[in-house]
Amino acid sequence: MGKILVTGGTGFIGSHTVVELINAGYEVVLVDDFSNSNPKILTQLETITGKKPDFTELDLCDERKVAEFVAAHPDITGVIHFAAFKAVGESVRFPLKYYRNNFYSLINLINAFNSNIGLVFSSSCTVYGQPDQLPVTEDAAVKRAESPYGNTKQIAEEILTDTCAVTPDLRVISLRYFNPVGAHESALIGELPIGVPQNLVPFITQSAIGKRGPITVFGSDYNTPDGSAVRDYIHVVDLAKAHVAAIQRLETKKAEGNYEVFNLGTGKGSSVLEIIQAFETSTGEKLNYTVGPRRDGDVEQVWGDVTKSAEGLGWKAELDVNEMMRSAWKWEKYLKDNPF
Numbered sequence: 001m002g003k004i005l006v007t008g009g010t011g012f013i014g015s016h017t018v019v020e021l022i023n024a025g026y027e028v029v030l031v032d033d034f035s036n037s038n039p040k041i042l043t044q045l046e047t048i049t050g051k052k053p054d055f056t057e058l059d060l061c062d063e064r065k066v067a068e069f070v071a072a073h074p075d076i077t078g079v080i081h082f083a084a085f086k087a088v089g090e091s092v093r094f095p096l097k098y099y100r101n102n103f104y105s106l107i108n109l110i111n112a113f114n115s116n117i118g119l120v121f122s123s124s125c126t127v128y129g130q131p132d133q134l135p136v137t138e139d140a141a142v143k144r145a146e147s148p149y150g151n152t153k154q155i156a157e158e159i160l161t162d163t164c165a166v167t168p169d170l171r172v173i174s175l176r177y178f179n180p181v182g183a184h185e186s187a188l189i190g191e192l193p194i195g196v197p198q199n200l201v202p203f204i205t206q207s208a209i210g211k212r213g214p215i216t217v218f219g220s221d222y223n224t225p226d227g228s229a230v231r232d233y234i235h236v237v238d239l240a241k242a243h244v245a246a247i248q249r250l251e252t253k254k255a256e257g258n259y260e261v262f263n264l265g266t267g268k269g270s271s272v273l274e275i276i277q278a279f280e281t282s283t284g285e286k287l288n289y290t291v292g293p294r295r296d297g298d299v300e301q302v303w304g305d306v307t308k309s310a311e312g313l314g315w316k317a318e319l320d321v322n323e324m325m326r327s328a329w330k331w332e333k334y335l336k337d338n339p340f
């Protein structure tokens with residue numbers, strides 16, 4: 001088994017992936033700058049896995065420090081690169097902050113490994129915009145992103161495609177996430193939004209626990225069965241397991257070429273109102289919500305075709321929306337009694 005570097009390893013998806021890598025027998029090295037995560041996650045990971053994480057606080061935008069770190073870890077056999085800014089709204093207000101951070105970190109990482117590494121890249125379904133056809137497949141047109149955040153994902157994929165085209169020793173798998181939600185069954189790790197949650201599910205759980213007021217449903221006049229927007233919500237633990245499968249694919253070098261893309265979703269769409277209903281049914285908690293105007297930049301409906309992921313990664317999401325809601329609620333209740 002190899003030693004995998006997880007950048008952004010104390011973040012929401014990073015931390016869950018660390019657990020699944022260790023469960024699969026890998027040694028893991030974590031780096032993070034805590035710009036969007038909490039150091040306490042390291043203690044939580046040790047409690048869950050029984051292993052003290054090998055962690056280094058590192059700013060991936062510092063080219064010299066990244067090169068020094070990689071030189072000091074010659075036994076790293078693969079990388080999963082999560083570390084990036086990811087708040088859609090913030091990216092509109094501070095585009096240069098997003099372009100600098102998300103590209104400097106990626107380029108420094110590839111250079112530090114002399115482009116000779118297997119790398120799993122955290123991408124997003126945002127690159128599809130509003131697809132012309134649903135479910136959306138990996139070869140669908142990539143549309144002009146609605147936000148600088150989404151644009152950083154699109155351009156990062158182009159950086160990787162162009163570099164892989166002239167660097168056979170760089171093997172990359174880009175994973176396009178749909179909507180990651182939920183938390184580890186232990187409720188010791190989960191989503192830790194800073195300030196008012198922008199995403200639906202953390203807002204729901206904070207509203208249910210009394211930390212926020214009623215939920216605003218952003219739009220009920222979409223051309224969808226109940227008028228609210230549709231997304232492909234995927235349990236973060238299923239998402240984490242897909243990253244292990246991607247590392248295994250890179251190791252077996254079964255890839256067709258040295259750059260591949262896979263959708264990570266369930267292949268099923270759920271509307272905002274269906275998610276609210278699923279939360280109430282699966283937790284027994286009553287939610288208060290109002291219907292407001294559409295949110296700028298939102299697409300109407302998107303869900304993924306996951307055929308290629310099933311065939312190429314030998315992976316399929318297993319946890320349903322009810323388990324997503326139950327685990328998210330269990331995590332929110334844990335946070336109330338154990339504030340970070």
Ligand code: WQD
Binds near residue numbers: 086179180203217218
């Ligand atoms: C989901 C739906 C909202 C809050 C974004 C990024 C994507 C990924 C996930 C990183 C939408 C509605 C939300 C609320 C609401 N991030 N909503 N009331 O925008 O689909 O995706 O986060 O990879 O890249 O783009 O997720 O959870 O913000 O919204 O009605 O208070 O819930 O309008 O229809 P989104 P979201």
